[in-house]
Amino acid sequence: MQKLGKADETKDLAFEEGVINFNKQLVEGTKLQKDLRAYLTAVKAMHESSRRLYECLDDMYETEWYGRKKMDAVVEDSDLLWTDFHQKLVDHALISMDTYLGQFPDIKARIAKRDRKLVDFDSARHNFAAVNKGKKKEGVKITKPASLLERAAPSWAQGILSAHNVAQTSLSRSQAEEELERAQKVFEEINIDLQEELPSLWNSRVGFYVNTFQSVAGLEEKFHREMGKINQNLYDTLDKLENQDMTSERTQDANHTLSPGGPPAIPKSPSKLRPAVPPPPKVTPSKDLKQESIINLFEEAATPNISVTSPTEYDAPATGNLLDMDLDSLQAATTPAAQTWDSWETAETTAVTEEAAAAEPVSETVQESAESPESVEMPESFLFKVKAMHDYNATDSDELELKAGDVVLVVNYENPDDQDDGWLMGVKEADWIQQKDLGKKGVFPENFTQRM
Numbered sequence: 346m347q348k349l350g351k352a353d354e355t356k357d358l359a360f361e362e363g364v365i366n367f368n369k370q371l372v373e374g375t376k377l378q379k380d381l382r383a384y385l386t387a388v389k390a391m392h393e394s395s396r397r398l399y400e401c402l403d404d405m406y407e408t409e410w411y412g413r414k415k416m417d418a419v420v421e422d423s424d425l426l427w428t429d430f431h432q433k434l435v436d437h438a439l440i441s442m443d444t445y446l447g448q449f450p451d452i453k454a455r456i457a458k459r460d461r462k463l464v465d466f467d468s469a470r471h472n473f474a475a476v477n478k479g480k481k482k483e484g485v486k487i488t489k490p491a492s493l494l495e496r497a498a499p500s501w502a503q504g505i506l507s508a509h510n511v512a513q514t515s516l517s518r519s520q521a522e523e524e525l526e527r528a529q530k531v532f533e534e535i536n537i538d539l540q541e542e543l544p545s546l547w548n549s550r551v552g553f554y555v556n557t558f559q560s561v562a563g564l565e566e567k568f569h570r571e572m573g574k575i576n577q578n579l580y581d582t583l584d585k586l587e588n589q590d591m592t593s594e595r596t597q598d599a600n601h602t603l604s605p606g607g608p609p610a611i612p613k614s615p616s617k618l619r620p621a622v623p624p625p626p627k628v629t630p631s632k633d634l635k636q637e638s639i640i641n642l643f644e645e646a647a648t649p650n651i652s653v654t655s656p657t658e659y660d661a662p663a664t665g666n667l668l669d670m671d672l673d674s675l676q677a678a679t680t681p682a683a684q685t686w687d688s689w690e691t692a693e694t695t696a697v698t699e700e701a702a703a704a705e706p707v708s709e710t711v712q713e714s715a716e717s718p719e720s721v722e723m724p725e726s727f728l729f730k731v732k733a734m735h736d737y738n739a740t741d742s743d744e745l746e747l748k749a750g751d752v753v754l755v756v757n758y759e760n761p762d763d764q765d766d767g768w769l770m771g772v773k774e775a776d777w778i779q780q781k782d783l784g785k786k787g788v789f790p791e792n793f794t795q796r797m
Contacts, residue, residue: 355463355466355467357536359540360536360539360540360543363539363540363543363544363547364456364543366543366547367449367452367453367456367543367546367547370449370546370547370550371446371449371453373550374442374445374446374449374550375446377442377554377557378442378443378446381438381439381442381557382439384434384561385431385434385435385439388427388430388431388434389431391427392424392427392428392430392431395423395424395427396423396424396427399419399420399423399424400420402416402420403416403417403420410586411582411585411586411589412582412583412585412586415578415582416579416582418578419575419578419579419582422575423572423575426568426571426572426575430564430568433564434560434561434564437560437564438557438560438561438564441553441556441557441560442557445553448546452539452542452543452546455535455538455539456539458535459532459535459536459539462528462531462532462535463532463536465528465531465532466525466528466529466531466532468528469521469524469525469527469528469529470525470528470529472521472524472525473518473521473522473524473525475521476517476518476521477518592765592766713752713774722781723754723777724754724756724772724777724783726756726757727754727755727756728755728756728757729755729796729797730752730753730754730755730774730796730797731752731753731755731769731771731791731794731795731796731797732750732751732752732753732794732795732797733747733748733749733750733751733752733753733793733794734749734793734794734795735747735749735793736748736749737789737790737793739787743787743788744787744788744789745771745772745773745786745787745788745789746787747789747793747794751773751774751775752773752774752775752797753769753771753772753773753774753789753794754771754772754773754774754777755769755770755771756770756771756772756783756786757770758770767790767791767792768788768789768790768791769788769789769790769791769794770786770787770788771786771787771789772785772786772787773785
């Protein structure tokens, strides 16, 4: 191109393309290094947050609770796993990243040095070309002295001066040639090395990126797999703690007996804890029972004019003194524990009021309940019958809705481990007689019923 007069410096388009790729690779690598360091900082921060969270749980975990030692192990294992994950990311990703980028500053400096040596090489080439151009006009300079010294010198001395000028010109040409060779040698040494290294460095980026992200992905996969095991252990420990606490509460509830006439306590649900919302159950055998005479219940100590509104409330006798009454008999007659279905049935048959007629369905219901299990085909897992003494509103889909007077066929649990203290599994007798199917079976509180 210089010979054509279009340029006066050396150009290498292939090398310039390699430099462009080098700069692009350096920018990408620097960004990757920055983001990787930010990722490691986030991992370290997450480690610290996780450690504090688990230590908080460990501090709140009381000594007598189930899994105290397991909880300590979970906290320790979690901390060690986070530490190991962070260290392996540093060893297998960050250090490799730093090593990869460590070669770029040296190559960048050599590219800059090559540019300087190229300038020196072009300068020496230009100087050598100028000396050669002056040699062509050397003969003209000898015949026509150009300096005042040559003009003033005698004719015999002019030949000496001309010879001196020729020698000087030859010396300058030799020096220019040596300078050109030296500059060319230094430039070519750097240029050849870079011509080989730049394409090789550009091609190496694929393998490096693959190894870096494979290392990060593999370490993350292993970390989350091991952390999943730790979290599962933590979950199982807390689940057993909750179940143990529920069992303890049920045991405490079972140890508390109901006072006469008091509302029955609702035991805990076999599937989960439910809010204790005790309904206002009636202690009377049936909500349809009206005021009736129970003179025969008091026998000799009874007063003819006593009537009842509930087993725990009574009107004062119309005649006679209350002190003259047999209070023991009265208490026995008015205490819910002393009230039996037989006594109520006797009262119904002896009453002569219109309310006795309204109570006939109750008596019929009682006689249906009194049928022996052999008279109706029972489920294979049938155990015994119970009668609901109070209404029970189901609070879950696996529970049985009860009304006072309902007869329930008690059956075995399919899985004995599912049975909880204070709860029975059964199906209403009416549903079984109609459908012969246990599809409507459910659990219900035992203390709302009376075994028949």
